[in-house]
Amino acid sequence: MKIAVLGTGGGAREHTAKLVELGHEVFVGTRDPEATLARTEPDMMGNAPYGQWLADHPGVTLLSFGDAAAAAGEVVINGIDGHNAVAALTGIATSLSGKTLIDYAVPFVYQHEAEHPWPTPWGVMPKLDPCDTDSLGERIQRALPEAKVVKSFVTQEQSTVVNPKAVGDGDHTMFVASDHDDAKRTVTELLQSYGWTDILDLGPLVCSRGMEMYAHMHSAIGFGLGQQFGGHFGVKVVR
Ligand SMILES: NC(=O)c1ccc[n+]([C@@H]2O[C@H](COP(=O)([O-])OP(=O)(O)OC[C@H]3O[C@@H](n4cnc5c(N)ncnc54)[C@H](OP(=O)(O)O)[C@@H]3O)[C@@H](O)[C@H]2O)c1
Known part of the structure; x- marks a missing residue:
């Protein structure tokens, strides 16, 4: 399939590499391809500059967000940072029309004043x-009524989403939620191709709220x- 991955962060890289390995044609979206390739510093999560990563992953086409989404057949994965996703996706709504848009972003706000901050080993919890x-998933769907938004992947590190057998020999649960049953079936098939066997359909997209709020519990378990x-x-x- 022709699949677009919108994003150059750590999670998006996991999906891009896995999809290429599975034989898909992958179009990666970024704000400005030239600027992304010109970076020489690691990103805020410590990932190597994208150009360096790309050199080690032949067969990936880097485009603007809009061109990558337009190049996709049915499936687009949203890996744009949660705080900026709605604005970025709204700008390319036409290219996403009719497509299945899998959203794994978390609407984290990193700089904020908390009355009761949660100190973590790496700073205050966003x-x-x-x-x-x-939820972010619902906001994206409202902004893009012609796209079929499916919330999924978000309750795990993306390295284990693309390789579920890396923990517990794959005996754990992945969730999907959407108002579009056909799009949910497409995402379920993609997850099965990643190796998932326990995929729980939570029902309508409103269940994104639960998946996104689980982000804090995911951090707490990790700690x-x-x-x-x-x-x-x-x-x-x-x-
Ligand atoms: N990493 C994981 O394992 C994981 C797991 C669960 C959930 N999540 C969530 O998934 C989302 C993506 O995570 P990620 O690790 O793949 O990447 P990320 O580092 O959170 O985000 C990087 C992407 O966001 C884009 N971006 C940043 N600021 C932007 C702005 N102002 N306007 C438009 N685009 C902007 C970047 O564009 P450029 O390409 O132009 O730099 C880049 O493509 C996040 O919300 C994260 O919390 C991640």
């Missing part, structure tokens, strides 16, 4: 905005396991 009564950041574990829904 806050979620929106939260409780709305408990002494992993600090980027925890390699999964959760299993036992029923």
Whole structure:
């Protein structure tokens, strides 16, 4: 398939590499391809400059967000930082029309004044905005009524999303939520091709709220396991 991955961050790189390995044609979106390739410093998460990563991953085409989305067939993955995703995606709405848009972003706000801050091994925990009564997944769907938004992948590090067998021999649960059943089926098939066997359909997109709010619990479990950041574990829904 022709698949677009919108984003050059650590999570997007995991999907890009895996999709190429699976034989897909992958178009990666970034704000400005030239500027992205000119970077020489690691990003804020410590990932190597994208040009360096790309040199080690032949077969990937780097384009603007809009051109990558337009080049995709049915499936587009959103790996744009959660705080900026709605604005960036709204600008390329036409190219996303009719497509399945898988959103794994977390609406984290990193700089904020908290009345009761949560100190972590790497600084104060970011806050979620929106939260409780709305979610990023729903905001993206409202901004792009012609796209079929599926919230998924978001409850794990993307390195274990693309390689579920890396923990517990793959015996853990992945979630999907969307108002579009056909798009959910497409995402379920993609997850199966990644190696997932336990994929729980949570129902409508409003369940993005639960998945996004789980981000804090994901961090807390990681701290408990002494992993600090980027925890390699999964959760299993036992029923
Ligand atoms: N990494 C994971 O394993 C993981 C797991 C679960 C959830 N998430 C969530 O998924 C989202 C993406 O994570 P990630 O690690 O793949 O990447 P990230 O480092 O959070 O985001 C990088 C991407 O965001 C874009 N971006 C940043 N500021 C922007 C702005 N002002 N306007 C438009 N685009 C902007 C960057 O564009 P350029 O390419 O132009 O620099 C880049 O493509 C985040 O919300 C993260 O919290 C990540």
